[in-house]
Amino acid sequence: MTLLSLFKNTDNNNPHTLLWGPDAFLNDYLTRSYSREQQFAGYERVIVDCEADGLDDLLADLTESSLFSQQKLITIKNPFFLTAKVPKKFQRQLTQLENVLSHINELDNVVVISASYEKIDRRKKLTKTVLKNFNVVETQIKPYEVGAITKVLINAEGFAISQSALQLLVERSDQVMDTVLSNYSKLKMAAEDKKITKDLVEKNVDLSLAQNIFAILEAALRNNYHEAITRLTNQLHQGSNPVQLLAVFENQIELILVVKILAKRGRSEAQISKELAIHPYRVKLALRSRLQVAKLTQLLETAIKLDFNYKNGQCQSDDFLKMFILNV
Template sequence: MALKSFFKITNPNKPNLLISGSSASLNDLLLADYLAQPTFVGYERITLDLELEPLDELIATLAESSLFSTQKIIVVKNPLFLTGKLTSFKQHELTELENIFAQIDTLDHVVVLKADVAKLDQRRKLLKLVKQHFQVMLTDFKPFVLPQLVDELVGEHDFTIEPTAKKELLNRSNNQIDPLIANLNKLYSATSTHTITVELVRANIEQSIEQNIFEVLTAALKHDYTQMLTLFDDQMRQGTAVVQLTSILSSQLSFIVSVKILSKRMSEGEIVAALKAHPYRVKLALQNRAALAMLVAKQKGIIELEFGYKSGQFQGETPLKSFLLTF
């Protein structure tokens, strides 16, 4: 299965392409796959970034490329003319680009637009022309697809990944595609066996601060105070600000409370949709056996504690540590 098969594609036979989605790392992989096609061997490649270069540079490149026999691939990063972002583009430049895009099927070059944004400005005339004349690949995806994406990404590098290693990798990447791709690149370089094991993941990929703090909270909720204090002190030694730690704990408690409340009238899948949360986070929250009344009380307490830290009423780690010992 090709990586692009995971995403919605329109006009699949058009040579010009728009890749759009919030993950820059994923878009880069899809761009590299597209440019690596045998069809484009021998093409001259030009890359323009419209956050750094003026629009008239792109227009000149497009106009110039049609005058010569050398075929070109023009990669346009940050095509701001498709987004709602304010730009200094002049109207006559936009009109000229619209005229070029309207007849781009007849030109001898290939244009690839890479927009690392979640949403494009549907009001733009240029976007309407792109939808008509370009292949369009939308790369945002539902969270439940991420484990399958891991298998595909690993397979494209001729690696395999053990199920426990995949679970650990997803956890240590916060179930987010950009850090996941970065972590996979570390793992590819860390072994010569082409097999990713859970030991390899643990040895090379650090847990995020959110994961470390979640383990602090989990230990407190289980009344395992020895483990909780050990994890808490480890986090402090790593230089985590107590205000940041309190804020993350507050957010995590609020999430668990929300899931517990919604679980009284919603299925697990409905909760995922309602909170727009990753399914694994919801599953962990549902597995928590703490009483809702206690969690609500602790939520109120940590909100007050967070306010106290931010207002200067509390300082140092003792107030937070003492609070966790009351669970």
């Protein structure tokens, strides 16, 4: 099974592929996986970074025969020619590139384009040519889809992961796909018999900053202020910026507040997860909070005021964070 099949494909019978989505780590991961497929065994591998190597090198690789008389699998990274910001000095190369790619099916080689951009310029003739002649794979993932896609991806690579381990992996990766893949790469090295367990995740994947902050809030909500202050002090000693920590506190409190408001309006956990584009487990955790809407609103207002005061120099040390936690 190809990992590209996990995403929307416009023509999966076409080997010429455009991977388009903002996550560069994910696109690189998928590109490497695709290039290792059996259909490309024996191909010469060529990687061209348009920003580093330029369009002349790209044109040469697309039009010149392999030194080894092999078919080539040409991976194009940073294809700025698909974006709106292309200097006029490249007009000649763009015209040549448009001509080559419009006849891509006449080439013996296979071309894979990894476009890690939020947007591409669909108005340009060159972009239209690529969209027409390539299998377009949109690699954009919503946060609530991360867990399901991660599980399929892991299984497709011959590994097994328990549901509890998957949930913990996604949580400790903050639902960010490139972080999930980075942590998964560590787990693959440590997994015995290709089995990923919750214990393996706990030992090899650290808590994220957001999770550490959530643990501080959770401890304070349980009135365990000693644990909360100890965790906060550790974060500060590790070099975390007070403003950064306060921003995460604000985000966590705001999330709990919004989830509780939506729940009061009759939304189910699944509906809230989809509406806020967050993992269902985060909704479940937010609903467990004992704080009422009025108290959450007060805490959020206090956090915003502290943020303003710190940035304006009225708070000279990080003690204001400790006072904030003691008032939760």
